[in-house]
Amino acid sequence: MKPSNLLTFPMLLRVIQIGLSFTYVVYLLRHFFNPSSPLASVTFHVYMSVALVFAFNPLAWQGVKRWLGHAIDLGGIALSLSFVWIYHNEIRRLERHLEMIDPVLTVDMFLHVAGLILIFEAVRRAVGWSLLAVVLAFLGYAYFGGYFPGWMAFPGFSLATMTELISMKTDGIFGVTATAAINFVFYFVLFGTVFTFTGGGALFIDLAMRMTARLKGGAAKMSLVGSALFGMVSGSAIANTTSTGVLTIPIMNRAGYSKDQAAATEAIASTGGQLMPPIMGVAAFVMADLLGIPYGTIAAAALIPSAAFYFALYVIVDLRARRFGIGNVPPELLDIDPVMPRAHLLVSPIAMIVCLIIGYSAPYAALVGTVTALIMPLLRKSTRYDLRQLFDAVLDTAKQMAWISAPLAAVGVVMVVATQSNLALKFVSLLSDAGTGQLYLSLLLVIVGCIIMGMGLPTVAAYIIGSLVFVPALVDLGVDRLAANLFVLYYCVLSMVTPPVALCSYAAAGIANSDANKTGLLAFAYSLVIFIVPFGFINDPHVLWQGTAMQIAVGAAGMLLATFSWAVFLMGWMNGKLSWLERGVFLVISLALILSPTLSTVWDISVIAAVGLLLWCFTLRPRLVPVRA
Template identity: 30%
Template structure:
């Protein structure tokens, strides 16, 4: 083995250590303790989300302390080869968990006393708040590395220490350390703010729902159904990976977990069919990443998005379906092209028909149907998740392996284990979100990127994508979305809404109440607003409106539906771009997990996954520049259909291959066809021209390939 290969293998092993937490043996005393604490804690959360009446602050504190104990026991403080060293590590971890619980007990017992003193700290208040924050930082360091704890420390010290020493827009007068500690631990603003509430409600209940689905056998059914649906076609194993990983990822909400669980089946399957190893790993990584974009679960980000935007969760998952399908189809197009080029063949994956497999496992779809139905009928997501968990248990009784009491306990314990690191992460990130709220730095950052973009929506999208890539090197997807949404969503929302306003002004359809604002600013402009004008003039006109008036102008000019769609589009764009940390080198954990299974170089596998996941960048452009979200049904379907063919043409341009090889000229024509169908405009003739060009290239390449095969 060469030195470079040894280096690559070592790099892969290092990355996998960050993927797979070193969990203690579940059959040991510690493992059994984690198991039973997980069971009790899952039951407690079900109670909190259904019948409980405790204050949200107390529940958030209990949520943190319980998962602090589980996380500390799951991820040892240090590794030791000696029995004595392991005992010391276990003692330290257990002490951390017990101290976290003690801090929560103190908050509950002495909260009233703190307010009776006028929020004046005594020694015990200082100790408890410092220790609790230190535990959150340490456990976050264990599970995600140093980036997030460092970010939290920088944010907290900015408020009470070095903020006043900064000149310019980022200067901050500062708050006392006592105020910072109170808001960070004892109030519903910091560790136990809105992000923590989302964690113990939406996120945990749906992770628990996913654990029950997997335990009931639904995961095996999804993979088997995908095999029967796509396995016998040319390139079918690749389509099984796309379909199976997409469906599993929607349930699990974790791209890394999805890669590890389904990749052990799909990657060898693709290699057996003739796909290159690196391509097989890239497909699995790209498809698993898309699982967090696919309704109904969509990972933790969808619930945070619902909280940030105050848009119903059911509406978010409704508008997310077609964009998610575009993403998976774009990966599928790469699979088809590579199958034709590599002469990948169909393999017999299952002797049973699709109907037989569906008949045997149709009941696994009942919980998802119950979930969607309850959401549509207006029940809260937490209530819907709780009922759906019961539906999983009941539906399993229709299978050959019904869930028994032990299986239910296993699902409860596994749900808590799956949630532990996410819960600690979300609680810790709440400290950063609190600093942004206390200092107003979010508004400052939004104004700054608005100035950098110069009013250009495209430049702003590029800035957000760059920020997402940089944050993704140190932050998990959920944390990256929280930070980006807090800092950049307002500015992105304003630009998207302004683009709709520009369309109204260009058409001369600006409402009278909005014209009044322009009249107050410049009476000479009022007469111009009744007639159509060019885009440049409309943009220049809006640029003259002071920032204080722009919000009022948007509310007067655009109806609430359009504003809601603009807000959702802004958050959806950020949510999509936040996913690129899974597949974008140099830190792409999902791709590294797939590389470990395929035994391919991690970094080159990351670049392959990045190429296959180009939909993560193209679809957000559609969300920003078209009515893909919030438009009329016919308009949305038109955008979807032409974007579908546009993505196929884009793959042909990238690969130089459709049904057969494309020379340089034809490859450029394929890029032109993609541009015509994907570039935002409102002219169906341009879309149709692109579609006709693509169909011509498709037919030509197909005939050329058939001729070359017949000659051979």
């Protein structure tokens, strides 16, 4: 037999990828119409996700170790699938198991230890060592808590207890993070993938180009608008960066931005996609489960803050373009494919949003959007797709879910240890003492904590830990639970651009061929313009879509004006270079609008002052002081 006819390892791996992907996607679709028991479905999901990670991200060892790497990859896949089968056979016993009463069997402890090893290796392959190091630290604390000093000390858990807490019920690796993946995240990942593969993603980019290309700083504004639109149907910051960045980053380069500036702009723009309804990031689905409220409520509450996020970035990009004269799209790049012949593709996201608004469940709305995304392109010859694209969409959906689900399962270990050891409650007490009962001091401490966690964790992991240790302290200080969770989420989202583990920055830097750390630091610096936004919904719940239409509108207008003033203060430019006095006044106006109650006397005076200062910048000052660059 000729060597060319032999089944090579890449060919075998491709066959495995296809088989696992279709099995996984079909199972989760069947689960929507004919649900299995919670424990049965989540055990299947977790270990199938682990098998998919091994299949899609094999070890890249070379030389003599290459065959050892192949053996490890195939062994990891086989062991993961065997765990799916074992849990399937043991499910009735596990469902009847009474915690702390029924014995923990040897097979249970084996499944616990070997299963964690598989999950941890999948996490390492999916997101690197940063999250894995945190999970291992918590796991070590669970076993050796008695060796820790002071307030951190606790007796520790035995192997049997840890097995029961983490691997035998719908907690731990099978807990709220894993169930959120199969009950919410999967359906939106499926919709985003199908919509993108059938032409919707390209339509969004072209729409962004149409809307911004001829504006001042149009190259960077195209990145913002394109990332915001793509974020509406993706929720994945990495997918957002790679999908929009391949077009926007080269255009920004040609428009005068350095490689670092272009990559950083795309990274922070794509990061905001995790806050953009109707499909937010994975953390938002976990939040819905943790709070026990409909996902639609979360999406509605995030609408105005996410708009403020992109508005702030838009203002700073516009001011930078006007001050330094960069960012205009070269004329030769303005030839854009017509949008109107493809406008019918927008029906699918609109249908999904309508379903959410009228009260259908989030998974149902996502499935409606998916079916519509499959049908609408077929209505016109110019938008019809090749059925092979759907084949690739299934594989991409399974791969995205695997990369999301393995870290989510591992974070379940952190949740169990933090709660069962009372570490979370102890930390809440410490934060309350450090904040001395002062709300704003406590909020600043929470921001520092979220940013520090964000230096080494993906968004969802940082949010889950933050929700455990920070949110209860904020609630004790009188902050609404939804507002407290969104406050923590907002700053944890910045983990995607916070070095040393800044996944969005790394992805954008790879496209731009720029330095990853410089890109991350610059993207984080750009994010300063949005730091003021979360304080707005802490002080005014109307911004979270609560109250009458007039209250919501006034609250939103106040937040946008505050954000605008904050951006002007940071940039130091408004129809000319501002003096430090003028910048200081914009700063005071911004803080007063955000920190004072809406329609209070201070708030009213701040609005009047903002209008007066803008009139000064555009009418009186140009007559008195020459415009300075």
